[in-house]
Amino acid sequence: MDFDRKQYTDDILKELYEGLLRPRLIEEKMLILLRQNRISKWFSGIGQEAISVGVTLALEEDEYILPMHRNLGVFTSRKMPFERLFAQWQGTPMGYTKGRDRSFHFGSNEHHIIGMISHLGPQNGVADGIALACKLRKEKKVTVVFNGDGGTSEGDFHEAVNVAAVWDLPVIFIVENNGYGLSTPSNEQFRCKSFADKGIGYGIEGISIDGNNILEVYRAIKTLADDLRENPRPVLVECVTFRMRGHEEASGTKYVPGELLDEWSKKDPIENFEKYLVAQHIITQNYMDELRKKIKKEIDDALEAAFDETFPEADTALELTDVHAPFHQDIVTPSSDQKSEKRFIDAISAGLHQSMERFDNLILMGQDIAEYGGVFKITEGFVETFGKDRVRNTPICESAIIGAGLGLSIKNMKVMVEMQFADFVTEGFNQIVNNLAKTHWRWGQCADVVVRMPTGAGTAAGPFHSQSNEAWFFHTPGLKIVYPSNPYDAKGLLCAALEDPNPYLYFEHKVLYRSIKGFIPDDYYTIEIGKAKLVKEGNDLSIITYGMGVHWAVEVVASLEHIKADILDLRTLLPWDKEAVSETVKKTNRVLILHEDTFTGGIGAEISAWVSENCFSDLDAPVMRVASLDTAIPFAPTLERNFLPKSRLKNTIEQLLAF
Ligand SMILES: Cc1ncc(C[n+]2csc(CCOP(=O)(O)OP(=O)(O)O)c2C)c(N)n1
Numbered sequence: 001m002d003f004d005r006k007q008y009t010d011d012i013l014k015e016l017y018e019g020l021l022r023p024r025l026i027e028e029k030m031l032i033l034l035r036q037n038r039i040s041k042w043f044s045g046i047g048q049e050a051i052s053v054g055v056t057l058a059l060e061e062d063e064y065i066l067p068m069h070r071n072l073g074v075f076t077s078r079k080m081p082f083e084r085l086f087a088q089w090q091g092t093p094m095g096y097t098k099g100r101d102r103s104f105h106f107g108s109n110e111h112h113i114i115g116m117i118s119h120l121g122p123q124n125g126v127a128d129g130i131a132l133a134c135k136l137r138k139e140k141k142v143t144v145v146f147n148g149d150g151g152t153s154e155g156d157f158h159e160a161v162n163v164a165a166v167w168d169l170p171v172i173f174i175v176e177n178n179g180y181g182l183s184t185p186s187n188e189q190f191r192c193k194s195f196a197d198k199g200i201g202y203g204i205e206g207i208s209i210d211g212n213n214i215l216e217v218y219r220a221i222k223t224l225a226d227d228l229r230e231n232p233r234p235v236l237v238e239c240v241t242f243r244m245r246g247h248e249e250a251s252g253t254k255y256v257p258g259e260l261l262d263e264w265s266k267k268d269p270i271e272n273f274e275k276y277l278v279a280q281h282i283i284t285q286n287y288m289d290e291l292r293k294k295i296k297k298e299i300d301d302a303l304e305a306a307f308d309e310t311f312p313e314a315d316t317a318l319e320l321t322d323v324h325a326p327f328h329q330d331i332v333t334p335s336s337d338q339k340s341e342k343r344f345i346d347a348i349s350a351g352l353h354q355s356m357e358r359f360d361n362l363i364l365m366g367q368d369i370a371e372y373g374g375v376f377k378i379t380e381g382f383v384e385t386f387g388k389d390r391v392r393n394t395p396i397c398e399s400a401i402i403g404a405g406l407g408l409s410i411k412n413m414k415v416m417v418e419m420q421f422a423d424f425v426t427e428g429f430n431q432i433v434n435n436l437a438k439t440h441w442r443w444g445q446c447a448d449v450v451v452r453m454p455t456g457a458g459t460a461a462g463p464f465h466s467q468s469n470e471a472w473f474f475h476t477p478g479l480k481i482v483y484p485s486n487p488y489d490a491k492g493l494l495c496a497a498l499e500d501p502n503p504y505l506y507f508e509h510k511v512l513y514r515s516i517k518g519f520i521p522d523d524y525y526t527i528e529i530g531k532a533k534l535v536k537e538g539n540d541l542s543i544i545t546y547g548m549g550v551h552w553a554v555e556v557v558a559s560l561e562h563i564k565a566d567i568l569d570l571r572t573l574l575p576w577d578k579e580a581v582s583e584t585v586k587k588t589n590r591v592l593i594l595h596e597d598t599f600t601g602g603i604g605a606e607i608s609a610w611v612s613e614n615c616f617s618d619l620d621a622p623v624m625r626v627a628s629l630d631t632a633i634p635f636a637p638t639l640e641r642n643f644l645p646k647s648r649l650k651n652t653i654e655q656l657l658a659f
């Protein structure tokens with residue numbers, strides 16, 4: 001292996017050497033502990049240390065790195081205290097996740113490290129968001145995100161590289177090409193000769209370097225980072241290396257040809273660098289022995305401290321509280337009585353506009369939302385007022401963009417992402433349910449993102465432009481969901497959601513956009529999250545509903561002579577207003593839950609179960625539900641009408657009253 005020290009001082013070379021030794025010695029210890037059954041699982045990065053260490057030491061300390069499962073050297077090079085790292089792996093309190101997540105699955109803003117989630121690729125979008133925040137604030141920082149060669153097959157990788165390319169984001173996408181993805185060899189994973197070649201496909205530079213040569217890695221990243229800080233753009237860096245051990249220790253290396261392991265063991269990054277440093281008289285055998293002794297003692301001391309701890313005492317209240325970032329909502333009332341008539345769509349637009357004025361760190365992202373104003377024209381004229389930096393047209397990359405929302409939150413920005421249609425949220429599903437929803441509970445980072453969801457049927461738009469998919473998210477702890485039914489709520493709930501640092505899904509029914517109007521305050525105001533509203537009052541039954549259901553209920557009840565119903569508009573679906581539900585049940589003793597979403601496993605199922613459990617003695621009849629048919633949404637208007645629940649509402653009301 002050829003080492004070229006260029007201008008680097010002896011001190012830098014020694015720092016790099018010590019940097020390499022730390023993860024190696026920790027790993028050697030871990031392999032012993034694993035055999036002794038004292039730790040549970042281990043993903044080895046032995047033989048790949050030059051990449052983590054070279055990259056980290058080449059960067060400035062406050063530049064963000066998003067490492068993977070073989071990048072222990074990133075954590076040690078950022079001087080993360082060993083005892084906290086070991087406690088993290090053990091699931092004990094001194095770790096970074098209160099025992100809630102394992103291994104390298106955590107972030108630490110103090111160290112500017114954002115750990116992966118198990119899904120590998122999603123962190124690329126998060127890196128884009130961090131880099132975007134740096135660029136918008138003119139901070140001149142690069143962001144580095146790690147990928148295994150296998151993980152690059154994921155759509156998330158392609159989306160994030162593409163977004164970074166289009167937006168000239170200063171992100172270094174590292175691909176550690178180590179020959180295998182679990183047991184799958186490279187030739188069954190991808191066809192490219194070198195990942196550097198992929199750069200041209202995205203219109204960016206790609207380079208390939210020897211990932212086992214610490215000086216080559218260090219120099220390449222240092223040179224690139226210096227350049228990218230001044231001339232922001234993404235670069236793909238392939239680091240050629242080899243995975244010397246199994247995917248994780250238990251799975252072994254049986255499927256790896258012995259010759260390959262022999263060949264690569266001769267290229268060990270540490271042994272080779274040691275030989276070079278000794279030959280250059282920069283270090284001696286004695287220096288090496290002393291350094292190893294010193295690091296081993298640090299490891300042993302830290303292990304003792306970590307093993308002294310026991311698993312955290314379970315505290316249910318704390319587990320539940322930490323699901324959300326702390327936030328106290330101060331309700332804002334309009335500062336004047338001035339009102340004007342607004343359609344539902346104008347109310348959303350006004351709320352968004354005023355929130356942009358109120359929060360200069362709020363960024364809007366979505367397809368066609370800038371000059372075009374969005375397909376529904378909610379952001380029409382915004383780009384002229386707020387500029388292209390804050391009103392961002394995005395490529396068709398839902399996952400990378402929602403991931404970027406988390407990255408922006410990490411840098412204390414606020415984000416609104418517009419789904420062109422709620423249906424397309426499937427492409428960003430993982431980022432919402434696994435990244436946005438879980439990050440605060442896992443390691444205390446908020447995800448200050450509102451995803452706007454133009455939803456609902458009634459426009460003969462067929463199965464993929466009409467879905468009600470709120471129930472997909474209703475089941476996920478960590479999210480909040482609002483679903484207004486009128487212009488007043490639309491504005492107040494959107495402003496409230498944007499104030500709250502927690503992740504929201506904001507559903508807006510497309511049929512309501514231009515079909516309803518109301519006089520609403522011109523000033524900024526918010527509505528209490530989690531508070532339902534009684535829209536109509538009556539003693540015969542309670543109809544609990546939201547969104548379009550509110551309008552159907554009002555219309556159908558008005559058509560039924562002598563029947564008077566409480567119509568409760570939930571407004572917030574997560575957390576939903578149990579107190580208001582319980583109050584109306586007590587009053588009428590008969591409950592019907594109505595929603596546009598399909599029947600099975602809908603939100604009605606949850607409310608019905610809760611009412612049965614908690615209000616049983618107040619009920620004079622079984623809780624009934626009216627919902628859409630359990631099919632996809634048909635295109636033809638006759639079929640769509642039949643699919644939707646409105647036509648079945650009257651009958652069910654009569655059935656319930658007759659019980
Ligand atoms: C979305 C997803 N699919 C599958 C897995 C299971 N898995 C974990 S690591 C891995 C292999 C990753 O290979 P590569 O990206 O090359 O990284 P390496 O382990 O070689 O460093 C697989 C298949 C996963 N974690 N996430």
